Each structure stands twice: as structure tokens, then as C-alpha cells.
Amino acid sequence: MQIRTINSRGTLFTFKNAEWDLNIYFIKGRRYNYIIDTGFGTDSIKPIMEYMNDITKETIVINTHYHWDHIWGNAALKDCLLISHKLCREQIITNWEGMLVKNSRYCCGEVKMHLPDLVFEDELYFAEDRVKLFHSPGHTPDSISIIDEEDSVLILGDNIGDDMEDIIPSIECDRNVYIDTLKKYLKLDFDTFISGHNSVLTKETLETVLHRMQTDI
Numbered sequence: 637m638q639i640r641t642i643n644s645r646g647t648l649f650t651f652k653n654a655e656w657d658l659n660i661y662f663i664k665g666r667r668y669n670y671i672i673d674t675g676f677g678t679d680s681i682k683p684i685m686e687y688m689n690d691i692t693k694e695t696i697v698i699n700t701h702y703h704w705d706h707i708w709g710n711a712a713l714k715d716c717l718l719i720s721h722k723l724c725r726e727q728i729i730t731n732w733e734g735m736l737v738k739n740s741r742y743c744c745g746e747v748k749m750h751l752p753d754l755v756f757e758d759e760l761y762f763a764e765d766r767v768k769l770f771h772s773p774g775h776t777p778d779s780i781s782i783i784d785e786e787d788s789v790l791i792l793g794d795n796i797g798d799d800m801e802d803i804i805p806s807i808e809c810d811r812n813v814y815i816d817t818l819k820k821y822l823k824l825d826f827d828t829f830i831s832g833h834n835s836v837l838t839k840e841t842l843e844t845v846l847h848r849m850q851t852d853i
């Protein structure tokens with residue numbers, strides 16, 4: 637596992653396997669700490685708990701979307717407030733069994749269903765920390781993104797492909813819905829963005845993706 641400091645208050649945990657990287661992002665806010673996505677099971681969360689050892693602040697956990705590799709560690713953080721989009725909670729229930737059967741070889745530690753406690757539809761703002769969660773459909777209809785306004789970092793889940801060769805993600809929504817989300821991103825003030833599986837990238841990459849989406853047939 638690799639740990640990287642991002643700007644002034646972000647930490648990126650990257651788990652590597654033979655097929656792809658998996659990122660979990662941590663923001664040390666003034667009021668709350670935030671853990672974004674929970675990985676493959678309870679073992680994905682252990683190193684983050686160790687890292688947070690001396691931190692007494694309340695922690696908010698966020699699921700960017702319902703896919704198994706972003707939610708399987710939820711139960712390890714069951715004492716924290718867990719937030720997602722309204723559709724995400726529904727999709728976890730609908731797809732839990734199927735995702736588990738198909739991907740059981742990737743389980744890391746215990747994998748138990750733990751559903752979000754708080755859901756929203758449009759956006760949610762933690763003013764004291766200047767952390768905003770907002771709906772950003774594309775990769776999936778329930779996808780949300782998080783902007784750390786204080787640190788100029790956007791965390792966009794799987795709304796970007798897993799590596800530079802496959803920079804366009806798989807899209808469960810209409811392509812115009814995804815294009816609208818990309819346009820929304822580009823209006824925001826950030827320099828760095830973090831995704832579920834790719835490396836740390838800059839805003840220009842998103843401009844390239846939008847350009848490709850608008851020109852590719």
C-alpha cells in the first residue's frame with residue numbers, strides 16, 4: 637500500500653493488486669474527518685484507522701457509488717456517519733448478492749452489508765470544513781463527487797477511467813448525462829483530482845476527456 641499526502645490536508649491510500657489500483661481518500665477537516673470509499677473489506681480500512689490513531693474528531697464516511705470495490709469496507713466504520721446518494725443506498729441493496737458472488741475472490745477481511753445512514757439527492761455542504769458533496773451521474777446514476785474547496789481537490793469516484801489508456805470510464809448513464817457532469821466539474825475551482833483507481837491528475841485531463849466525449853462518435 638502506498639500513502640501520499642495531497643495538498644495541505646488530504647491523504648491518498650492506494651492499494652495495489654495485479655489488475656488495478658484502488659484509492660481511498662482521507663480529508664482531515666477542522667470539524668470532521670472524511671473517509672471517501674471503503675475498498676474491498678475490513679482489511680482495506682485497517683491501515684486508515686491506524687493512520688488516524690491519534691485523531692479524536694468525528695469521522696464521516698462517504699460512498700461515491702454502489703460498486704462493490706467502494707463499499708465492502710463499510711462495516712468496519714459502522715460507528716461513523718455513512719453518507720451516499722439516495723440511489724446508492726437502493727443499489728447496494730439490489731446488487732449486494734450479485735456483486736458478492738461475482739467478485740468474492742477480492743474480499744479483504746470481513747465483508748458485511750452496511751448501508752448509508754444519511755442520503756441526499758442534489759448536494760450536501762459541510763460549511764465549517766468547506767467540503768461539498770454533489771450528485772455527478774455518469775459512471776453510474778448514483779455517482780457523487782466531493783470537492784474540498786479549502787484544498788482545491790476534487791474526488792470524483794469512478795467518473796474517470798482506471799488508467800491513462802482507458803481514461804473514459806464505463807458509463808451506465810446516457811453519454812450526455814456524463815458530459816454534463818464533466819462540464820459541471822470544469823466550472824469548479826480545483827487543480828488536482830482523485831479517482832477510484834487512476835493516479836493523481838490535474839484539471840487539464842478532464843478537459844481532454846470532455847473534448848474526446850464531444851468529438852468521438
Ligand SMILES: [Zn+2]
Nearest residue numbers: 701703775794
Ligand atoms: Zn465503479
